[in-house]
Amino acid sequence: MSIETARGALADDTVNELAAGLRGSVVRPGDDDYDRARAVWNAAHDRFPALIVRCAGTADVLRAVEFARDRDLLVAVRGGAHSIAGFSTCDDGIVIDLSPMRGALVDPERRRVVAQAGMTWRDLDHETQAFGLAVTGGLISSTGIAGFTLGGGVGWLLRLHGLASDCLTAAELVTADGRVVRANTREHPELFWALRGGGGNFGVVTSLEFELYPVGPQVLGGLIVFPLDQARQVLTGWREATGRMPDELTTVVNLTTAPPLPFLPPEVHGTRVVVVVGLYAGDPTAGEAAVAPLRALGTPIADVMGPMPYTAMQTMLDPLWSAGAHNYFTSAFVEPSDAAIDAVLRLHLTTPTPASELHLHQLGGAFARVPAEATAFSQREAGVLCNVVARSADATDFGAHVDWARETRREIARHGRGATYVNFTGDADEDRVRAAYPDTVRERLTRVKDAYDPANMFRLNQNIRPSAAA
Structure with a gap:
């Protein structure tokens, strides 16, 4: 018996040998939990x-990488499994599943945490908030910490402490040639530069070390809902208010369809x-003055902004973003000019499903x-990031929804x-990768790719192709 893949068959005895050498497990087609x-x-x-290796x-991870390399298998690396473009899985290849790796060691005196790459933001916030500390994390708590950080990491602490990748102080990863490498400003500094915004191009990151900051446990957060007929007033007022906001306050405007809350x-x-x-990530009492301009943007339908635990803010949106x-x-990245606001308001009226935003x-x-040159994430000059979401409960007309999002x-x-x-970025095409990095940054990323993955073993990502594959 064997498992058929696009590149040949994997004999059962070979897979059994892999499984016997793991502390984790192997899941294969036909297994009850496949x-x-x-x-x-x-x-x-x-x-x-063809295989899922639960590390x-x-x-x-070392054994899984060696097994895949020796058999020329397509490799997908999975942490939180949130990859919009589908890079957390593949047909016929091997999924290196890090989700069982969910340990963390917090050093409250040094304000550092070393976190295994299978953790979600819910996991990590739980550990760090025990000490009143946090790092910029995902807006949905089931998001994995690794992919989020390697691509940049936009979250509620962005204006006070930067991206998640800006808070990264070191990372351990397994390279394509089977080395375990620690990257920081002293060891493998070019690789460390690339990991902060260059995605999963350079190996399997197994742990991340972050600088932590005092946050919470109580913060001021929440949301204010305005009717559509006040949309222009709200957006233009928000644009003006952002120029006067303290760094402790980070905001997002969501043009959406009201759910039955x-x-x-x-x-x-x-x-x-x-x-x-x-x-508002500072003292909630001081935050009341900071959020007052938000309340004055219009006449709210509902105002549920107030003191809450930081962990409650981090999980607040979860019910609207469940799996499946x-x-x-x-x-x-845009500048919120009058013309940009006109475009956003017009396009809001065209969303194809109630969950599209x-x-x-x-x-x-x-x-x-x-x-800009400090990390591979170099788009620092923009005032606003516009995220276009096409989301539907099932596959019905989903291709048309994707077309809407792209246009x-x-x-x-x-x-x-x-x-x-x-x-x-929901696409894996080269044009989208080019749009993510200026030419000089992409060229530097290519040099790092050449050094650590010249055969492009790790290509299920927003791929930086090595020179040999160009």
């Missing part, structure tokens, strides 16, 4: 890997609305103060420099 193990958050990607630690009047459910979401829907994201992420603050992004991108955010 369908559960192969499922990812984004149901738009229904793949059938218990770095040694298991209990604090919204029933007659609002299913109507288009504008939602201002924000977090079809998702496609794309993005553009336009998000305007406020940037600036600590994010903008990081020198929407093209129109919005005219109001910026054409750049995109690598983590909010």
Whole structure:
């Protein structure tokens, strides 16, 4: 008996030998838990890997990488399994599943945490908030820490402490040639530069070390909902207010369709609305003055912004973003000019499903103060990141929804420099990669790729192709 792959057969005895050498486990087609193990958050990607290696630690990752390299298997690396473009899974190849690796060691005196790459933001926040500390994390708590950080990491602490990748102080990874490498500013510094925004191109990251900051446990956060007929007023007022906001306050405007939430009047459910979401990461009492301009943007339908635990803010949006829907994201960095606001308002009226949305992420603050050349994430000059979301409960007309998102992004991108955010890119095509990195950054990333993965073993990502494959 054997497992058939696109590149040949994997004999059962070979797979059994791999499994015997693991502290974790191997899941293969026909196993009782295969369908559960192969499922990812984004149901738009229904793949059938030949093997899923559930790694218990770095040694298991080493064996999985060696096994895949020796047999020329396609490799997908999975942490939180949220990859919008479907890079957390594959057909016929091997999935290196890090999700069992969820340990963390917090050093509250040094304000550092070493976190295994299978952790989600819910996991990590739980560990760090025990000491009143945090790092910029995902807006949805089931998101994995590794992919999020390697692509940049836009979260509620962005304006106060920068991207998640700006908070990264070191990373351990397994390279294509089977080495375990520690990268920081002293060891493998070019690799460390590339890991902060260059994605999963350079190996399997097994642990990340972050600088932590005092946050919470109580913060001021939440959301304010405005009716559609106040949308222009809200957006233009928000644009003006952002220029005066303290770095402790990070906001997002969400143009969406009102879900049936209990604090919204029933007659609002299913109507288009504008939602201002924000977090003030300092003293909640001081935050009241900072968020007052948000409350004055219009006449709210609902205002549920107030003191709450930081962990509550980090999980607040989770019920709206559960696994199993079809998702496609794309993005553009823009300047919120009058013309850009006109475009966003017009395109909001064209969203194809109630769950499809336009998000305007406020940037600036600590994010903008990081020198462009300091990390591979170099899009520091933009004022706003617009995320375009196509989301539906099933596959019905999903191709048309993706077309809507792509055309929407093209129109919005005219109001910026054409750049995109690598983590909010639902496509694997080379044009989207080029839009994520300036030429000089991409060339430098290629040199790092040449040094650590010259055969492009790790290509299921927003791929930086090595010179030999160019």
